[in-house]
Amino acid sequence: MKVVVLSGGVGGGRFLLGVREYFGGTDAEITAIVNVGDDMWLTGVRIAPDLDSIMYSLAGVNDTERGWGRAGESERVSAELRAYGVGWPWFTLGDLDLGTHLTRTHYLREGLGLAEATRRITARWPLGVTLLPATDAEVETQVVTAEGIMHFQEWWTRHRAAIPALGFEYRGAPDSQPAPGVLEAIAGADLILIAPSNPVVSIAPILAIPGVREAIRGASAPVVGISPIIAGAVVRGMAEACLTAIGVETSASAVALHYGSRASGGILDAWLVDSVDAGVVDVIEGAGIRAVAVPLWMTDPATTAEIVRAAIAVAAEPV
Amino acid sequence: MKVVVLSGGVGGGRFLLGVREYFGGTDAEITAIVNVGDDMWLTGVRIAPDLDSIMYSLAGVNDTERGWGRAGESERVSAELRAYGVGWPWFTLGDLDLGTHLTRTHYLREGLGLAEATRRITARWPLGVTLLPATDAEVETQVVTAEGIMHFQEWWTRHRAAIPALGFEYRGAPDSQPAPGVLEAIAGADLILIAPSNPVVSIAPILAIPGVREAIRGASAPVVGISPIIAGAVVRGMAEACLTAIGVETSASAVALHYGSRASGGILDAWLVDSVDAGVVDVIEGAGIRAVAVPLWMTDPATTAEIVRAAIAVAAEPV
Numbered sequence: 001m002k003v004v005v006l007s008g009g010v011g012g013g014r015f016l017l018g019v020r021e022y023f024g025g026t027d028a029e030i031t032a033i034v035n036v037g038d039d040m041w042l043t044g045v046r047i048a049p050d051l052d053s054i055m056y057s058l059a060g061v062n063d064t065e066r067g068w069g070r071a072g073e074s075e076r077v078s079a080e081l082r083a084y085g086v087g088w089p090w091f092t093l094g095d096l097d098l099g100t101h102l103t104r105t106h107y108l109r110e111g112l113g114l115a116e117a118t119r120r121i122t123a124r125w126p127l128g129v130t131l132l133p134a135t136d137a138e139v140e141t142q143v144v145t146a147e148g149i150m151h152f153q154e155w156w157t158r159h160r161a162a163i164p165a166l167g168f169e170y171r172g173a174p175d176s177q178p179a180p181g182v183l184e185a186i187a188g189a190d191l192i193l194i195a196p197s198n199p200v201v202s203i204a205p206i207l208a209i210p211g212v213r214e215a216i217r218g219a220s221a222p223v224v225g226i227s228p229i230i231a232g233a234v235v236r237g238m239a240e241a242c243l244t245a246i247g248v249e250t251s252a253s254a255v256a257l258h259y260g261s262r263a264s265g266g267i268l269d270a271w272l273v274d275s276v277d278a279g280v281v282d283v284i285e286g287a288g289i290r291a292v293a294v295p296l297w298m299t300d301p302a303t304t305a306e307i308v309r310a311a312i313a314v315a316a317e318p319v
Numbered sequence: 320m321k322v323v324v325l326s327g328g329v330g331g332g333r334f335l336l337g338v339r340e341y342f343g344g345t346d347a348e349i350t351a352i353v354n355v356g357d358d359m360w361l362t363g364v365r366i367a368p369d370l371d372s373i374m375y376s377l378a379g380v381n382d383t384e385r386g387w388g389r390a391g392e393s394e395r396v397s398a399e400l401r402a403y404g405v406g407w408p409w410f411t412l413g414d415l416d417l418g419t420h421l422t423r424t425h426y427l428r429e430g431l432g433l434a435e436a437t438r439r440i441t442a443r444w445p446l447g448v449t450l451l452p453a454t455d456a457e458v459e460t461q462v463v464t465a466e467g468i469m470h471f472q473e474w475w476t477r478h479r480a481a482i483p484a485l486g487f488e489y490r491g492a493p494d495s496q497p498a499p500g501v502l503e504a505i506a507g508a509d510l511i512l513i514a515p516s517n518p519v520v521s522i523a524p525i526l527a528i529p530g531v532r533e534a535i536r537g538a539s540a541p542v543v544g545i546s547p548i549i550a551g552a553v554v555r556g557m558a559e560a561c562l563t564a565i566g567v568e569t570s571a572s573a574v575a576l577h578y579g580s581r582a583s584g585g586i587l588d589a590w591l592v593d594s595v596d597a598g599v600v601d602v603i604e605g606a607g608i609r610a611v612a613v614p615l616w617m618t619d620p621a622t623t624a625e626i627v628r629a630a631i632a633v634a635a636e637p638v
Contacts, residue, residue, distance in 0.1 A: 044363065044424035076393060080418020084443055086425050095414055099399020105363035106405050124403055 001028040004189040008035045008202025009050035010068055011236050013057030015195040018304020020128045030129045031185045037141035037205030040153055043087045045101045046108055052100050059125035070096040090158040115179035134206040137176035141205050142169040161238040165245035173208040186215040194225035199255050200242035222269045222315035227252040230274040253280035261288035270314040290314055320347040323508040327354045327521025328369030329387055330555055332376030334514040337623020339447045349448045350504045356460035356524030362406045364420045365427055371419050378444035389415040409477040434498035453525040456495035460524050461488040480557040484564035492527040505534040513544035518574050519561035541588045541634035546571040549593040572599035580607035589633040609633055
């Protein structure tokens, strides 16, 4: 069984722990196609937050208390950069994390693509999941605000999404192409899952890479999404500010309708909402998307594996 | 008074502490023209060991016990790089030191030259000395051995200079030019000092930059060198392996004759040897270089300042 998961960073990593848990002991091949819209150059170093968040989660070296980065992290290099007055003072590069960034930068400077660099970096740990960046190109999400256009990281990390977003641009996306292996993974998949990641700044930048949306729409595998919204609230992160900017209500059903059914030009065959949102199942199904309400809190890998089980079940239902 | 010092790293830094001490409280302007032959790219980061050694010494943040690098250093990032299998496993990048490398790399990637990057980096501390790299170009010292040509750092740090050197190449030097300010500093100097640094891999790479040797030969200021050899032994480092490779005896007089007198195509007007080498003063003077024997152990800045005093005295002597 070949499973493809479209994924953002921290929430995606948590979801992938459940996917790996569900398929543990089988010969399933799990591939995550990962958002690179948060990536950036900082003090000459290439940072890929979503790829790294997922890797750290799957490797079990993530900081579960803080919710991001490496466990046992320190910030000695960052303190030096601040003392020299370079970098973004509001963006902390952990020392352990920096080891990953430097390794990636080394490979990129050698002329390798991000996908190959990621392959070599992730080889350090037996992750059980193949991580593919959506593209080797530098497609970085920009946020349009009344104060100007800024990099997603500046809006998200520095301003905590408090400046109203007027829109999002996936700069460079039109001229980019999917990373090696992305289209092949989608075409060869038996199941495609949309992780409960931010629809606007995690999943949309993946779909913005020319060819990816079309590949998903044309895939033989069923496509099942998991709602990142539970009871009208974002499970984690600040997705509401993003959804509002693109005119989508922060609700499990609105996000499903935003993705749309494959039958009508969208990317979904089915959508999972949380049990508390059972009331919107009919609305979603009315839009041609099979829907089922199950517990969606990803408390631990075993609980998250049950979400995967439900996704497979709904995917197997007759249309 | 304008003082220019040609300098390598650790020993040069120690000498510069004495120069600064000597001129303390005066309006003297001290400029160090620093070797960049040890510089290199490592995991996408530009490392300039001599510039940094001098800066750390003058800033008082160097590790005096270990003899190099920053005090209170740690190696967390380096350990990560090793775990990922990149970089040179025998070359440790300290975390604090890496802050400097990243800052420099950031500026270089922005398109600044090394001299301007150095100006910005050194602005962090009131050093009392202006640090100028010999060149903005990437002129890296290569060591010719029977096992092939290798970067100076590999020969020096990895192999501890144990592989016999057959020669040295200052790769890129013929096509390089002095960094902005270098020729002006030499031309405008009232005193030029050659620090007791390694003649072959610290001073020679500076002189290999087209125009530098000529500027020193044509300078109106007296040029006084300080012997890095005391009693036939190198004060620090492994200079003997370097001198032997170029056919120069490891002695205070042989190094002086190797530099040569300005009157006969060399760069020296005068040369300081240690008191124990008083017996070679006549040989050196016979080569047209004024020589004087004084204590040359740089025990502390005050002691080193006495060397500077002796250099000024010998420079003032009638030819």
